[in-house]
Amino acid sequence: MQSFRLTVLLIVASALVAAACGPSSRSASASSPTTTSPSTSTLSSSTTAQSASAAPFLAGLNTVTKIGSTVPANGDVNPYGVAIVPVSEGRLVAGDTLVSNFNSKANVQGTGTTLVQVSSTGTSQLFADLSHLPAGASCPGGVGLTTALGILPGGWVVVGSLPTAAGGALPSPDPVGCLIVVNDAGTPVETVTNPDVVGPWDMTMTSTPSTASLFISNALGGNTSTKNGVPVAGNCTVVRIDVSLTAAAPPKVTSTTVIGTAYPWKANMAALVLAPTGLALGSNDTLYVENAQTNTISAIPDATTRTTALTAAATQIASGGALNAPLGMVVAPNGDIVIVNGNDGNAIEFTPAGKQILTKTLVKNGAGDLFGLAIAPNDQSIVFVNDGANALDLYHA
Numbered sequence: 001m002q003s004f005r006l007t008v009l010l011i012v013a014s015a016l017v018a019a020a021c022g023p024s025s026r027s028a029s030a031s032s033p034t035t036t037s038p039s040t041s042t043l044s045s046s047t048t049a050q051s052a053s054a055a056p057f058l059a060g061l062n063t064v065t066k067i068g069s070t071v072p073a074n075g076d077v078n079p080y081g082v083a084i085v086p087v088s089e090g091r092l093v094a095g096d097t098l099v100s101n102f103n104s105k106a107n108v109q110g111t112g113t114t115l116v117q118v119s120s121t122g123t124s125q126l127f128a129d130l131s132h133l134p135a136g137a138s139c140p141g142g143v144g145l146t147t148a149l150g151i152l153p154g155g156w157v158v159v160g161s162l163p164t165a166a167g168g169a170l171p172s173p174d175p176v177g178c179l180i181v182v183n184d185a186g187t188p189v190e191t192v193t194n195p196d197v198v199g200p201w202d203m204t205m206t207s208t209p210s211t212a213s214l215f216i217s218n219a220l221g222g223n224t225s226t227k228n229g230v231p232v233a234g235n236c237t238v239v240r241i242d243v244s245l246t247a248a249a250p251p252k253v254t255s256t257t258v259i260g261t262a263y264p265w266k267a268n269m270a271a272l273v274l275a276p277t278g279l280a281l282g283s284n285d286t287l288y289v290e291n292a293q294t295n296t297i298s299a300i301p302d303a304t305t306r307t308t309a310l311t312a313a314a315t316q317i318a319s320g321g322a323l324n325a326p327l328g329m330v331v332a333p334n335g336d337i338v339i340v341n342g343n344d345g346n347a348i349e350f351t352p353a354g355k356q357i358l359t360k361t362l363v364k365n366g367a368g369d370l371f372g373l374a375i376a377p378n379d380q381s382i383v384f385v386n387d388g389a390n391a392l393d394l395y396h397a
Contacts, residue, residue, distance in 0.1 A: 056358040057332035058349045060397050061381060064362060067097075067392045068122035070385060074129065075105025076112045079385035079392070081149030081159065081202075082328070082372035085117075089155030090184025091127065095120055095377050097392055098127060099385055100145040100159050109272050110144030110164025110171075115157065115182070118392045128157070128186040137191040139163065139178035141171045146219075147277060147328065147372045148179070148203035152212050152243075155184030156251055160200030162219055165230075170267050171199075172230045176220065179241075181250050189250045196239045196256050202328075202372075204279040204287075206304060212251065213304050214241040215287055219265055219275040232267040236275060238289055240303065260300050262311040264293050270368070271325070271342065276312075278329025280337055282352055288329060288337055289315075295323040297337070297354055317354030322346065328373040328384065340370035340384065347373075347382075347395070362395055363388065 070079040081100035088094040096119050101112035113131040118124045130143050141163040148160025162177045164170065171177075177199045179192040198221035205214045216239045223231040238260030243251040265275030274293040281287050287303035290296065291312065298315040300306065325342035332338050336357070337350045345366015349358040363369040363386060373384035381396035 054334045056349045057334050057336055058338065058347060058358050058360050061360070061395050063396055065394045065396065066122075066386075066389070067120070067383065067394050068118045068124045069390060070099045070101065070116050070118065070124065070392055071390050072101070072114045072116050072124075072126045072129075074114060076101035076103065076114045077105065077107060077390050078103035078109070078112060078387055079116075079390060080145065080147040080371045080387075082374045082383060082385055082392075083149045083151050083157075084374050084377060084383070085151060087153075087155075091117070091186055092151070092155050092157075092184050093117070093119065097374070097383055098149060098151070098157065099372075099392055100147070100149045102145055108164070109168040110162055111142075111168070112145050113143050115145070115149075115159065115186070126186075128182050128188065130159070130161075130180055130182070130188050133180070133188050133191060137188070138193070139180065139191050140193060141165075141176040143180070146201050148200045148216060149372065150203055150205045150214070152205065152251060153207055153209050153245055154247055156245075157182040157184075158203070158205075158214060158251070160203060160216070162199040162201060164272070168272070170220070170230055170232070170273065179214070179216075183250070192241070192253055194253075194256055196237065196258055197241075198236065199273075201273075201275060202277045202279050204281050206281055207245070210245050212243050212245060214243065215239070215259075215279050215281065215303065216241060217263075217276040217279050217289060219273045219277075234265055235262045236265050237261050237263065237309070238276065238279070238287070238300065240306070257307060258309045259287070259303060259306045260289060260298065260312065260315070261309045262313065263289070263291055263298075264312075266293050274325065277327045278339060280329045280331045282331055282337075283335065284352065286352065288331075288352075290323070290326040290329055290339055292325040292327060292342060295320055295326065297323070297326075297339070297350065299352075299354070318350060318356065321356045322348045322359045327371050330373055330375055330382070333375065333379045338373070338382070340373055342370060343367050345369050362393075
């Protein structure tokens with residue numbers, strides 16, 4: 001079984017609108033594209049605890065280098081999701097990185113519609129503009145691309161949408177959002193909607209040539225309080241969506257299962273919503289989920305086969321410490337979990353048991369800058385989006 005990673009994010013780094021929680025966008029990000037020339041900087045690190053086994057993955061990484069811009073011709077900003085292209089198919093080139101944009105050129109959250117493809121040499125090009133969906137397909141509330149982003153065998157790209165209401169306000173009523181499926185030519189071919197998909201915020205996936213499981217963290221749903229008829233807090237879910245794959249047709253949903261419940265979410269003026277965001281599937285079939293609202297990490301066992309849901313509290317393995325509105329998450333090559341914070345620009349490495357072992361700074365004074373991330377194809381570095389610069393960066397030795 002082959003596993004594909006995204007962040008926020010995507011991260012994170014991730015994307016159906018599952019009744020779960022997800023990351024939030026930063027309303028304070030630049031209102032126009034930021035153009036910078038490639039630059040390199042060496043950043044500081046601090047050890048929180050010593051690893052009892054292998055050396056921490058982050059220990060050998062100290063340098064951030066800009067790869068390329070994530071701003072397409074229409075001016076979309078606020079990059080969220082990250083997905084490495086595993087195999088060349090159609091317009092997808094192996095080793096390139098797909099990035100989803102959450103904000104429009106006007107910097108309104110939940111209105112970004114573009115996927116940008118960035119090569120390892122920094123060349124950026126539009127892969128897809130999802131402002132117009134195919135006939136017969138719909139996404140409740142519209143399109144606002146999130147950290148939920150991944151690529152399935154056959155070149156099928158899946159991205160989540162959590163659209164906002166006028167002025168970037170949280171949408172109402174539920175459910176809202178969807179998953180959008182795009183072919184390897186960059187053309188949207190279908191959407192996935194159901195009652196268990198409510199504002200899909202992040203996504204990770206695992207697949208075989210003929211089947212796949214998509215894990216979605218929802219940012220909305222389970223409303224517990226409202227203001228002027230708009231939901232402002234609740235408890236959302238983590239959902240597994242199983243699909244069948246063929247070469248000739250888009251993925252077909254075969255089942256939807258809620259595997260995690262009671263993840264608190266809360267509306268936030270700067271971040272839109274604080275909710276479960278980062279997802280990562282370990283080799284032990286454990287799905288790791290972090291929540292920006294509670295600064296916690298949960299671990300759901302038997303994720304690919306589970307038929308019942310576990311609560312966030314019952315599966316919690318870590319809380320507090322260096323966690324500071326965590327967003328994107330990824331499993332490192334050594335099996336540890338790497339998480340990036342939304343509030344301080346730091347990356348944190350945890351063991352699968354939830355022990356915090358290392359914290360490093362990716363973006364100095366980087367509140368609101370980090371969302372999706374992924375392990376680079378060489379398994380020795382990390383690619384991540386820098387929301388403050390609207391860029392894709394590389395963290396390496």
